[in-house]
Amino acid sequence: HLNREMWFQDFLPSNMCPINAKDNTFYGIMFDAGSTGTRIHIYTFVQKSPENLPELEGEIFESVKPGLSAYADQPEKGAETVKRLLDMAIDAVPPHLWKKTPVVLKATAGLRLLSEEKAQSLLLEVREVFEESPFLVPEDCVSIMDGSYEGVLAWITVNFLTGQLSGQNQHTVGTLDLGGASTQITFLPRFEETLKETPGDFLTSFEMFNSTYKLYTHSYLGFGLKAARLATLGALNVEAVDGQMFRSSCLPKQLEAEWHFGGVKYRYGGNKEGETGFKPCYLEVLKVVKGKLHQPEEIRGRSFYAFSYYYDRAVDTNLIDYEQGGVLEVRDFERKAEEVCDNMERYNSASPFLCMDLAYITALLKEGFGFRDNTLLQLTKKVNNIETSWTLGATFHLLQSLGITY
Numbered sequence: 001h002l003n004r005e006m007w008f009q010d011f012l013p014s015n016m017c018p019i020n021a022k023d024n025t026f027y028g029i030m031f032d033a034g035s036t037g038t039r040i041h042i043y044t045f046v047q048k049s050p051e052n053l054p055e056l057e058g059e060i061f062e063s064v065k066p067g068l069s070a071y072a073d074q075p076e077k078g079a080e081t082v083k084r085l086l087d088m089a090i091d092a093v094p095p096h097l098w099k100k101t102p103v104v105l106k107a108t109a110g111l112r113l114l115s116e117e118k119a120q121s122l123l124l125e126v127r128e129v130f131e132e133s134p135f136l137v138p139e140d141c142v143s144i145m146d147g148s149y150e151g152v153l154a155w156i157t158v159n160f161l162t163g164q165l166s167g168q169n170q171h172t173v174g175t176l177d178l179g180g181a182s183t184q185i186t187f188l189p190r191f192e193e194t195l196k197e198t199p200g201d202f203l204t205s206f207e208m209f210n211s212t213y214k215l216y217t218h219s220y221l222g223f224g225l226k227a228a229r230l231a232t233l234g235a236l237n238v239e240a241v242d243g244q245m246f247r248s249s250c251l252p253k254q255l256e257a258e259w260h261f262g263g264v265k266y267r268y269g270g271n272k273e274g275e276t277g278f279k280p281c282y283l284e285v286l287k288v289v290k291g292k293l294h295q296p297e298e299i300r301g302r303s304f305y306a307f308s309y310y311y312d313r314a315v316d317t318n319l320i321d322y323e324q325g326g327v328l329e330v331r332d333f334e335r336k337a338e339e340v341c342d343n344m345e346r347y348n349s350a351s352p353f354l355c356m357d358l359a360y361i362t363a364l365l366k367e368g369f370g371f372r373d374n375t376l377l378q379l380t381k382k383v384n385n386i387e388t389s390w391t392l393g394a395t396f397h398l399l400q401s402l403g404i405t406y
């Protein structure tokens with residue numbers, strides 16, 4: 001369970017407090033070592049006077065691909081990618097504040113799936129990079145984050161940015177994060193019934209503004225979009241993948257190609273002789289999710305914020321605008337999956353996995369979590385120009401635990 005500190009009361013969304021003079025600026029650096037990429041988030045906070053609350057002023061964001069787990073056998077090279085991103089922070093943070101600016105890296109599903117030994121040697125190399133930097137390096141500066149934190153911290157970010165964690169009328173929103181290797185669902189249950197019928201390890205409590213929030217949250221390892229591709233192909237947890245050809249009705253008939261994920265090379269292709277298209281494809285992806293996820297009744301009637309690969313695939317298929325995002329219904333993903341899967345030749349300039357990805361997203365939402373066709377999804381990349389990522393929630397926690405904010 002999360003600790004029950006009240007770490008939010010010192011922060012207000014910057015749009016709620018007009019910014020005047022920058023009397024006192026401070027920074028926090030959070031690295032997201034995701035399964036498909038490594039990202040740096042450099043947050044700027046302004047504390048105008050001791051009695052005023054610090055405000056989140058802005059963010060500098062940069063990312064590199066692939067993620068650390070692709071360097072499982074070359075940890076030093078992996079750490080080098082982190083170093084290059086950290087050099088950005090050297091430029092962004094004024095020298096006199098370097099020593100007061102904490103830097104932390106949290107890894108998610110990519111490293112969770114590696115062997116303990118390989119993951120630890122990667123983290124060790126990153127730690128050395130941090131220790132050689134001029135920044136404040138806390139004791140626990142590099143780690144693999146627990147999946148339940150990932151969901152809760154993203155929920156905090158979104159609800160903080162939308163102003164739901166302050167003031168009276170709090171209408172918190174649930175969050176859906178679809179990563180490469182894992183996926184998270186998080187919401188604040190409104191009904192006693194939900195708490196009763198939910199397994200204990202899906203509930204996480206914490207306190208803020210003198211209220212205790214008991215969140216429903218779960219991270220499904222192996223249910224991220226890229227892990228789901230492997231599962232659909234039947235290549236997940238297969239010992240000797242070398243040379244083996246994995247085929248699917250979700251891929252263009254004539255396709256034969258190679259794909260690298262998590263340091264492993266996979267050969268995959270279409271159903272040359274057999275069926276292709278939405279119907280057979282949906283049956284394939286259904287096997288990956290059916291009966292594998294907990295379905296809280298309450299989410300059927302609620303709307304959710306969705307980001308990461310939900311956002312990316314909606315952009316790729318023109319369901320939403322890249323800059324604006326937008327509101328979709330679950331059935332919009334299904335319609336688009338049908339359109340793409342039944343016309344793969346027309347979409348062959350896009351990723352060969354587009355049909356599989358859309359079919360999987362549809363199956364995950366409908367058959368996995370149990371959402372309705374008309375459940376509303378707010379697709380969001382940024383709120384007030386800040387990335388919707390667990391990293392902001394993690395930075396609040398970090399600053400509070402270091403006593404940088406009171």
Ligand SMILES: O=c1[nH]cnc2c1ncn2[C@@H]1O[C@H](COP(=O)(O)OP(=O)(O)O)[C@@H](O)[C@H]1O
Pocket residue numbers: 032033034035036037039067108109110178179180181182183224307308309310312381387388389
């Ligand atoms: O800061 C961010 N802003 C927006 N999207 C992000 C951010 N960080 C990660 N993503 C999205 O997350 C997805 C990749 O997931 P990731 O590599 O984090 O896998 P994981 O969460 O399973 O470890 C991509 O869709 C990527 O665009």
Ligand SMILES: [Ca+2]
Pocket residue numbers: 034035108179180308
């Ligand atoms: Ca992620």
